[in-house]
Amino acid sequence: MLSLKLETRPEASRLMSYLSPLIAVVLTVLGGLLVFSALGKDPLEGFQVFFLNPVRDWYGVSELLLKAAPLMLCAVGLAIGFRANVWNIGAEGQFIVGACAATGAALLLEDVSGPQVLLAMVVAGALGGAAWAAIPAFLRTHFNANEILVSLMLVYVAQLLVSWLVFGPWIDPDGFNFPQTKMFSDSALLPILVEGTRLNLAFVIALGVLTVGYVFMQKSFLGFKMRVAGEAADAARYAGFSAKLMIWIGLLAGGVCAGLAGMGEVAGPMGQLTDKVGSGYGFAAIIVAFVGRLNPIGIFFASLLMALLFIGGEQSQQYMSLPSSISKVFQGMLLFFLLGSDLFINYRLRVRRTLAKVGA
Amino acid sequence: MEQSLISAVLFATLVAGTPLIIVALGELITEKAGVLNLGAEGTMAMGAVAGFAATHYTGNPYLGVLAGMGAGALMSLLFGVLTLTFMANQVASGLALAIFGVGLSAFIGKPYESLTLPVVPAWKIPLLADIPYIGSALFNQQSLVYFSWALLAGVIWFLYKSRAGLILRAVGESPASAHSIGYPVIRIRYLATLFGGAMAGIGGAFLSVFYTPLWVEGMVSGRGWIALALVVFATWRPLRVLLGAYLFGGVMITQLFVQGSGLNIEVPSQLLSALPYLATIIVLVLISRNQQTIRLNSPQSLGQPYRPDA
Numbered sequence: 277m278l279s280l281k282l283e284t285r286p287e288a289s290r291l292m293s294y295l296s297p298l299i300a301v302v303l304t305v306l307g308g309l310l311v312f313s314a315l316g317k318d319p320l321e322g323f324q325v326f327f328l329n330p331v332r333d334w335y336g337v338s339e340l341l342l343k344a345a346p347l348m349l350c351a352v353g354l355a356i357g358f359r360a361n362v363w364n365i366g367a368e369g370q371f372i373v374g375a376c377a378a379t380g381a382a383l384l385l386e387d388v389s390g391p392q393v394l395l396a397m398v399v400a401g402a403l404g405g406a407a408w409a410a411i412p413a414f415l416r417t418h419f420n421a422n423e424i425l426v427s428l429m430l431v432y433v434a435q436l437l438v439s440w441l442v443f444g445p446w447i448d449p450d451g452f453n454f455p456q457t458k459m460f461s462d463s464a465l466l467p468i469l470v471e472g473t474r475l476n477l478a479f480v481i482a483l484g485v486l487t488v489g490y491v492f493m494q495k496s497f498l499g500f501k502m503r504v505a506g507e508a509a510d511a512a513r514y515a516g517f518s519a520k521l522m523i524w525i526g527l528l529a530g531g532v533c534a535g536l537a538g539m540g541e542v543a544g545p546m547g548q549l550t551d552k553v554g555s556g557y558g559f560a561a562i563i564v565a566f567v568g569r570l571n572p573i574g575i576f577f578a579s580l581l582m583a584l585l586f587i588g589g590e591q592s593q594q595y596m597s598l599p600s601s602i603s604k605v606f607q608g609m610l611l612f613f614l615l616g617s618d619l620f621i622n623y624r625l626r627v628r629r630t631l632a633k634v635g636a
Numbered sequence: 637m638e639q640s641l642i643s644a645v646l647f648a649t650l651v652a653g654t655p656l657i658i659v660a661l662g663e664l665i666t667e668k669a670g671v672l673n674l675g676a677e678g679t680m681a682m683g684a685v686a687g688f689a690a691t692h693y694t695g696n697p698y699l700g701v702l703a704g705m706g707a708g709a710l711m712s713l714l715f716g717v718l719t720l721t722f723m724a725n726q727v728a729s730g731l732a733l734a735i736f737g738v739g740l741s742a743f744i745g746k747p748y749e750s751l752t753l754p755v756v757p758a759w760k761i762p763l764l765a766d767i768p769y770i771g772s773a774l775f776n777q778q779s780l781v782y783f784s785w786a787l788l789a790g791v792i793w794f795l796y797k798s799r800a801g802l803i804l805r806a807v808g809e810s811p812a813s814a815h816s817i818g819y820p821v822i823r824i825r826y827l828a829t830l831f832g833g834a835m836a837g838i839g840g841a842f843l844s845v846f847y848t849p850l851w852v853e854g855m856v857s858g859r860g861w862i863a864l865a866l867v868v869f870a871t872w873r874p875l876r877v878l879l880g881a882y883l884f885g886g887v888m889i890t891q892l893f894v895q896g897s898g899l900n901i902e903v904p905s906q907l908l909s910a911l912p913y914l915a916t917i918i919v920l921v922l923i924s925r926n927q928q929t930i931r932l933n934s935p936q937s938l939g940q941p942y943r944p945d946a
Contacts (some may be wrong), residue, residue, distance in 0.1 A: 363727060416918070420924040424674065425728070425865045429913040432858050439905040524731060557736055599746040601853070604739025611732040612714070615724035623723070 292621045296469045300614035326588035338473035343583035345482040346537035350508040350561030353533025354490040355570040357526030360502040364530040366427025368558025371435035375534025377404025379549040382464040393463040405535015413527035417520045422516030439551045456550040466543045489574040563611045646773035653885025655839040657784040659863035660877045662835025669828035670808035670937035674730025677860030680840035685745040688842025700845040708837015712884020716829040727881045742853040755851040767851040791874045808935035811942040865875040865916045871933040887915045
């Protein structure tokens with residue numbers, strides 16, 4: 277008789293930890309085909325519309341990069357924290373507050389022109405996000421309050437804050453009472469990288485932050501300390517690494533990056549602040565961070581994939597009249613498959629030959 | 637205050653607190669077995685959409701509750717397979733469940749948006765409902781309000797008076813010892829996880845079938861997370877869950893009463909809407925401040941994977 281047995285690997289498999297995201301992608305695509313057929317759609321057409329259409333021309337690719345930039349930014353910031361077991365899941369809120377702060381700078385410097393406007397917005401966005409992330413960091417380090425719940429509660433508060441701003445003090449007086457600010461002046465908009473597309477400087481900023489993140493996580497001593505703190509908390513304590521410092525860095529990194537992403541959104545494709553500014557990038561970035569193995573290079577590819585899932589959802593709404601929330605279903609599936617196949621990093625399947633019991 | 641106002645405030649507070657009680661008690665059982673399922677928000681969303689759909693097609697709100705319960709149990713089964721069989725990280729899997737459930741419910745629920753359900757009549761308990769001031773608020777209530785009280789009594793009895801509850805707590809405190817005495821740790825954790833999911837599903841169905849009653853994307857609006865915070869607030873003690881839930885219920889309805897009272901208070905409505913979230917943060921700070929309390933009361937193996945070496 278043959279039986280399958282799960283046994284612990286003597287050492288975690290590096291190969292599997294890289295293969296696992298790829299397995300998850302393949303399983304997600306297969307699962308997607310099943311979903312399409314379950315909905316009575318032609319699975320091949322679904323595949324075409326969802327995964328291929330978005331990148332069929334250069335404009336499509338530019339849109340993909342446009343959407344990938346905020347995901348990259350948010351995810352690299354989160355990864356720094358996740359590595360040290362600091363669970364900031366409020367990137368969505370930090371994104372929104374960063375967008376609000378950048379908008380504040382833009383509105384304040386309305387009559388100024390020149391690059392200093394954008395510079396002020398970048399600083400404001402980063403500080404806004406950092407301030408929002410500092411709340412869970414402070415409450416965790418001083419009162420031991422769980423950062424997962426605090427950072428998440430602040431997402432809802434941030435959504436209400438932006439709603440108050442755009443319905444109240446910042447509403448565009450000529451905007452027919454729509455919940456939005458004035459359109460930004462040209463000086464407050466990020467320059468377009470490729471003529472005829474919407475791809476802007478935020479993508480370059482994202483790549484820059486990704487590089488900084490890579491150097492910090494892989495090459496710096498502080499990055500090393502944070503990894504130790506995440507993987508072996510006792511060892512880190514014994515070595516005298518300050519747990520509080522890790523929490524501050526983990527959360528502030530996430531806040532700064534998410535705030536920058538929020539700035540890129542209002543100074544990029546939106547060109548103003550509206551109550552719809554929080555469009556789920558902060559939550560999707562959690563998935564990006566995991567699928568990218570908490571590694572900046574992995575995060576680069578994972579954010580392209582997640583951006584594809586976002587655009588694929590919009591496309592299937594347009595061409596196949598499916599709700600665009602289908603992309604969230606696929607995003608969730610991706611993470612589940614990843615978490616599932618990660619089992620094989622630490623365990624392996626062994627086929628065993630066992631003798632059939634006598635008389636059984 | 638007028639009698640009718642007291643009664644109305646009390647009534648609304650109980651109704652607003654009820655889904656929190658049901659979800660938090662379910663999560664409490666899950667956590668007592670050592671499993672940390674952060675997916676309550678997504679599970680509630682799935683329960684809400686399943687409950688709404690079932691009630692819409694059958695016309696029977698209780699079939700809706702049953703459907704919500706089933707959907708919630710299925711969601712937690714997914715979580716169980718990932719974390720208990722596949723040994724995945726519980727925090728990451730719980731977050732995945734929360735994101736997935738909110739997304740999937742939005743997808744499934746699209747056709748039901750803008751539909752409404754008939755209001756489910758309250759169950760009036762004779763005599764008790766006639767007590768002045770509090771009678772009609774306490775005893776002319778939605779059936780699930782009574783259910784939440786029964787659930788509380790059941791959970792207290794189970795945890796502290798029954799043998800099965802003792803085993804459950806042992807598994808949560810020290811899975812290795814429980815395993816060595818011969819208890820099936822993984823099976824017990826599965827059951828506790830399924831119970832938590834089923835209760836989160838009922839909590840969600842309560843929102844879409846009894847409370848509003850309609851389905852909108854994102855209608856759970858953080859109640860799943862608040863329920864998780866409530867378990868910490870209650871320091872894993874069932875009776876305190878009830879008190880905490882009504883406290884939050886009270887905060888949640890403040891907004892309605894301030895706006896409806898005609899009092900001339902210059903407060904942005906958004907600030908009032910933010911109160912439950914701010915209150916959650918404040919409460920977490922107050923209760924977590926003393927690390928000793930948390931350490932003494934939380935199940936020792938909470939969130940740690942366990943795999944018996946068979």
